[in-house]
Amino acid sequence: MSAVAPPPPAPAPAGAPAPARRSARDSSASWRWSDRLGLAFAWTLGLLFLAVTAAIVLYMMVQGIRYVRPVLFVTHPAQGVSEADSGGFLDPLLGTVIVAAMAMAIAFPLGLAIGVWLSEFGNPGWLARLTESTIEMLAGSPSIVFALFGTLLFEQGALAFLSRTNDGVVYGRSFFAAAAMLSLIALPLMVTNVREGLQAIPGHVREASYAVGKTRIATVRRVLLPAARPSVVTGAMLGVGRVIGDTAIIVILLGATLRFNGAGDVPLLSTLKGTGSTLTTFVYQNAPTGEINQPEKAFAAGFVLLSMVLALNFAVDVAARRGRRWR
Amino acid sequence: MSHTEIPTPPPVRRLPLTGAEPRVVVDAPAFVSAPRRKLDGTPLAIDRMHVDRLSIAYGSKLAVKEVSLPIRQGEVLALIGPSGCGKTTLLRSLNRLTELTKTASMKGRILLDDEDIATLEPTALRRRVTMVFQQPNPFPMSVFDNVAYVLREQASRRPRKAALQGAVRSALERAGLYDEVAADLSHPALRLSGGQQQRLCIARALAANPEVLLLDEPCSALDPQSTQVIEELIVALREQVAVVIVTHNLQQAYRIADRVAFMYLGELVESGPAEQVFGSPREARTREYVSGGFG
Numbered sequence: 001m002s003a004v005a006p007p008p009p010a011p012a013p014a015g016a017p018a019p020a021r022r023s024a025r026d027s028s029a030s031w032r033w034s035d036r037l038g039l040a041f042a043w044t045l046g047l048l049f050l051a052v053t054a055a056i057v058l059y060m061m062v063q064g065i066r067y068v069r070p071v072l073f074v075t076h077p078a079q080g081v082s083e084a085d086s087g088g089f090l091d092p093l094l095g096t097v098i099v100a101a102m103a104m105a106i107a108f109p110l111g112l113a114i115g116v117w118l119s120e121f122g123n124p125g126w127l128a129r130l131t132e133s134t135i136e137m138l139a140g141s142p143s144i145v146f147a148l149f150g151t152l153l154f155e156q157g158a159l160a161f162l163s164r165t166n167d168g169v170v171y172g173r174s175f176f177a178a179a180a181m182l183s184l185i186a187l188p189l190m191v192t193n194v195r196e197g198l199q200a201i202p203g204h205v206r207e208a209s210y211a212v213g214k215t216r217i218a219t220v221r222r223v224l225l226p227a228a229r230p231s232v233v234t235g236a237m238l239g240v241g242r243v244i245g246d247t248a249i250i251v252i253l254l255g256a257t258l259r260f261n262g263a264g265d266v267p268l269l270s271t272l273k274g275t276g277s278t279l280t281t282f283v284y285q286n287a288p289t290g291e292i293n294q295p296e297k298a299f300a301a302g303f304v305l306l307s308m309v310l311a312l313n314f315a316v317d318v319a320a321r322r323g324r325r326w327r
Numbered sequence: 328m329s330h331t332e333i334p335t336p337p338p339v340r341r342l343p344l345t346g347a348e349p350r351v352v353v354d355a356p357a358f359v360s361a362p363r364r365k366l367d368g369t370p371l372a373i374d375r376m377h378v379d380r381l382s383i384a385y386g387s388k389l390a391v392k393e394v395s396l397p398i399r400q401g402e403v404l405a406l407i408g409p410s411g412c413g414k415t416t417l418l419r420s421l422n423r424l425t426e427l428t429k430t431a432s433m434k435g436r437i438l439l440d441d442e443d444i445a446t447l448e449p450t451a452l453r454r455r456v457t458m459v460f461q462q463p464n465p466f467p468m469s470v471f472d473n474v475a476y477v478l479r480e481q482a483s484r485r486p487r488k489a490a491l492q493g494a495v496r497s498a499l500e501r502a503g504l505y506d507e508v509a510a511d512l513s514h515p516a517l518r519l520s521g522g523q524q525q526r527l528c529i530a531r532a533l534a535a536n537p538e539v540l541l542l543d544e545p546c547s548a549l550d551p552q553s554t555q556v557i558e559e560l561i562v563a564l565r566e567q568v569a570v571v572i573v574t575h576n577l578q579q580a581y582r583i584a585d586r587v588a589f590m591y592l593g594e595l596v597e598s599g600p601a602e603q604v605f606g607s608p609r610e611a612r613t614r615e616y617v618s619g620g621f622g
Contacts, residue, residue: 202464204460204462204464205464205466207427207458208458208466210453211460211532211541212454212476212532212534212535213449213452213457214481215450217481217482218482222466222476223466223467223476226466226467227466
């Protein structure tokens with residue numbers, strides 16, 4: 001959208017060297033002073049943001065590499081008063097992985113289905129519009145709101161089987177509760193990306209499939225979703241990024257306990273019904289302002305978390321680059 | 328599964344190929360530069376479809392007004408006319424693709440082998456009346472799978488590849504593409520050249536073994552060489568299927584069409600043998616259009 005006409009060549013300031021023979025579009029030296037000021041402003045801001053981002057990432061990386069030790073990955077966290085006796089972050093790391101997997105197990109199929117429905121069916125129209133504004137609302141809500149709603153929901157007796165109960169009191173804190181609410185954070189990213197990926201496919205490709213006697217469903221499954229795969233993958237990975245970065249829901253709905261604290265006797269189910277933590281709450285508690293206050297651990301865990309998010313972003317870039325084949 | 332059944336539509340009445348050689352027509356009107364590739368004499372033609380007083384409206388805007396037209400196997404029917412005259416709408420109504428537009432409404436009848444197409448299942452109709460589009464649009468899969476997709480039932484992955492080899496090959500051969508892609512049928516279809524992609528789309532449309540083949544400006548995105556290959560293909564195909572082509576290119580219509588229908592503002596102004604419509608049009612509007620007066 002560069003519909004802006006090239007500015008008329010400004011009269012050369014007195015005493016300035018003769019302007020080089022280039023078109024006005026090529027050289028900003030011939031621009032009006034206000035345009036040149038704007039350009040300088042844009043560059044300054046751009047570089048500033050770049051510098052801030054680079055500083056954060058570099059600082060975290062340097063600090064993280066200083067403190068991260070292989071042994072931290074395989075050691076349970078422990079109550080301790082010094083960096084040496086407070087253990088590692090095995091439980092939070094596993095917690096991050098479990099929470100991401102569970103949340104995406106809900107958000108991926110649901111987001112895919114909603115995205116496909118919005119793009120390919122969207123009938124009746126009022127329901128589609130309602131769905132779209134709901135998705136936008138979910139995308140705009142702070143996660144702590146979901147967390148609060150989650151406590152209310154999972155403390156209901158009917159959902160007691162999903163968390164620890166004690167004398168009829170339902171705790172409402174478990175991996176199930178946290179993952180269910182976290183999936184709401186990933187859902188809008190999933191829906192938006194799936195829908196946009198499908199809408200980027202030209203209409204005549206759909207019609208080509210209908211024109212050989214295929215139904216809408218067959219077209220979606222065999223033609224459109226394979227074509228939109230990069231967008232689907234992008235949506236899923238952005239969703240995972242949001243899920244593993246969330247703190248509020250973990251603190252409120254997962255309990256943010258130092259270690260896994262199972263409920264019940266069934267081996268795996270007891271962990272999922274119990275409480276735990278993720279890297280985000282581990283960093284929060286180990287930060288100088290947190291209750292454990294072991295900054296070296298916080299830096300090490302933050303480094304791991306940041307690496308995971310950067311790896312996801314890189315994967316998104318790769319996935320997005322392998323798309324758009326009709327343009 | 329011990330035996331696999333290939334779902335193919337019921338057999339279609341086929342015309343025997345005539346042995347006539349292509350003949351160059353020398354007395355072409357001045358505005359036509361390329362020679363005609365036409366068979367000698369009037370080809371034997373059978374009615375396959377009949378459009379009967381068809382009107383189509385988008386909302387309140389009438390796009391096609393009271394059109395009646397036969398569509399015959401053994402002939403290439405070209406729909407010509409200026410942009411927005413309703414020729415593509417008419418074409419799309421023949422396999423009920425117009426129904427995908429929510430605002431479209433239709434009056435009149437279209438018969439396919441004496442059956443009203445409104446009574447047919449759209450998916451069944453669209454296998455008998457297939458379509459090729461303006462932009463080559465292979466699906467993002469291999470050359471083989473593009474054709475096999477049409478042969479398989481809806482979203483099914485069966486029959487397996489081995490059972491479909493013969494049918495896929497024959498469709499590619501009919502579209503004149505087999506020799507070029509035979510070496511690697513697993514090649515991604517989107518990496519073929521534009522002309523090859525369009526012939527793959529034709530192969531796809533032929534794989535369903537249709538009675539009528541609809542072509543919506545199939546050469547407008549292609550270079551002259553690919554256009555020539557596809558034009559020759561279309562002329563050859565009319566023996567097996569009824570061919571309807573929408574084209575903006577009058578020279579193309581003159582080169583390949585046996586019958587020409589000229590549409591203007593949704594009305595069918597004139598239709599008849601190509602020689603007559605181009606050589607001695609009855610209507611003044613047709614005369615102006617074919618001599619480049621407007622549109």
